[in-house]
Amino acid sequence: MFVLLNDEFVNRNECLIDIEDRANQFGDGVYEVIRVYDGEFFLLHDHLKRLIYSLEEAKINYDIHHHNLADQLQKLVEMNNFKDGGIYLQISRGASPRSHPFPKHTQPTLIAYPIPVTRPLESQEKGIEAILHEDLRWLRCDIKSLNLLGNVMAKQSALDAGAKEAILYRDYNHVTEGSSTNVFIVKDGIVKTHPANHYILNGITRLYQLVEKTRVFLQAFLG
Structure with missing residues (x-):
């Protein structure tokens, strides 16, 4: 499985996150789960719009347009030949020595990868x-x-x-x-x-x- 780590695609067993990443220490980050049907995203624009809102409200300085996140996610789907399921992505405030205030010079950490998701047809019926x-x-x-x-x-x-x-x-x-x-x-x-x-x-x-x-x-x- 390929994982998007910041702006790089790496193998899952090569995806290393700093132990002092604020996602681990404080849950200091935001996330999205975007459904994929037949290799195509469902309402990707709306998910990214909500992601921007969460980033802004949490005061995490990450510009999804600068990082071409939509294109990166599409490439992630293609590299994994992923047809049906979801893409989980999260953006933390980054890694920094453990202290409650926002660190001043930390770069956010992004990870994204495919996850199995199926429609609960029996429950729906x-x-x-x-x-x-x-x-x-x-x-x-x-x-x-x-x-x-x-x-x-x-x-x-x-x-x-x-x-x-x-x-x-x-x-x-x-x-x-x-x-x-x-x-x-x-x-x-x-x-x-x-x-x-x-x-x-x-x-x-x-x-x-x-x-x-x-x-x-x-x-x-x-x-």
Whole structure:
């Protein structure tokens, strides 16, 4: 497997990350997972737009256009002859002696590589069981950061209960999202979902579905 490490393509067993990289020490970084179908990215532009937002909000100085990231990711897919799955990429603030403040002269670290992802067709057709779980995460869930311990613990609570997902809530009556999903509720024929604010990650599929439904509605309304 080839891995994109900064601006180089290396074999997976040659991909070495500094032990003081801030991704390891603080979870100080952001990430994306981009779906690939038949060798083609799904909504790549939207993923990269969200990546830019996360980088800016986290104050990580990485210019994806300067590094030609879109072209690099496409080359990564081609080099691995990758047809169906996902590309995981993360950008950390870089390696520096462990200290909480932002280091002044550190270069961000980027890694990207293919991961197996399959469509959960059976779950989509038959549904799944879910539990309710208090949302104990931090208040900047809109940043797709590496700090996922709260999500991991919620997901594990669901699995321990024999379910597949945890639906998160705040203040006992405020559903936010799932541990690794956005939540849509159909009530009285109306599709409802949480506003795209700092309590949730604005999922790309969520955004795509809302835009598509708006387009269909306007087309029907305007004729």
